[in-house]
Amino acid sequence: MRGFHAVGVLGCIGVGVVTLSGCSTDVLIWGSDGARVIEVTDQLIGEVAADGRSVLVCANADVQLGTPADWEGRSAGEPERFTGQFWAEQVPLDPHWSINIEGLPEGASPGDQFPGDVFYRESGDGLCVIDVVWATLASRG
Numbered sequence: 091m092r093g094f095h096a097v098g099v100l101g102c103i104g105v106g107v108v109t110l111s112g113c114s115t116d117v118l119i120w121g122s123d124g125a126r127v128i129e130v131t132d133q134l135i136g137e138v139a140a141d142g143r144s145v146l147v148c149a150n151a152d153v154q155l156g157t158p159a160d161w162e163g164r165s166a167g168e169p170e171r172f173t174g175q176f177w178a179e180q181v182p183l184d185p186h187w188s189i190n191i192e193g194l195p196e197g198a199s200p201g202d203q204f205p206g207d208v209f210y211r212e213s214g215d216g217l218c219v220i221d222v223v224w225a226t227l228a229s230r231g
Contacts, residue, residue, distance in 0.1 A: 131191070
């Protein structure tokens with residue numbers, strides 16, 4: 091019982107430190123660079139869900155964004171520095187970050203495609219989208 095109490099107290103202290111420092115939980119979990127990727131991804135999702143376009147797409151990139159409905163109700167997932175170990179097709183695009191997109195579009199059913207992962211490149215203006223990988227819903231559980 092004491093262990094649970096100690097964890098609860100430490101959790102409350104951690105929340106208090108975050109609140110007082112003005113530091114977001116994303117910064118604590120993912121670091122400032124990872125938190126920036128999450129923030130930019132939330133911006134991307136909002137822009138594309140609003141009108142199917144985004145100012146975040148890299149110049150000269152051929153990125154398939156789909157329709158606003160594909161992005162509605164979605165959220166940024168977990169950012170990772172790009173390594174190319176899993177995403178061999180994206181290596182020639184020279185991305186620096188990838189992040190998964192969480193949630194499903196409203197009414198999604200097996201066989202539907204939706205944005206699954208976003209890839210970013212660092213540019214002089216910050217992060218820009220260099221690719222979006224689409225996923226196919228296999229089943230709904």
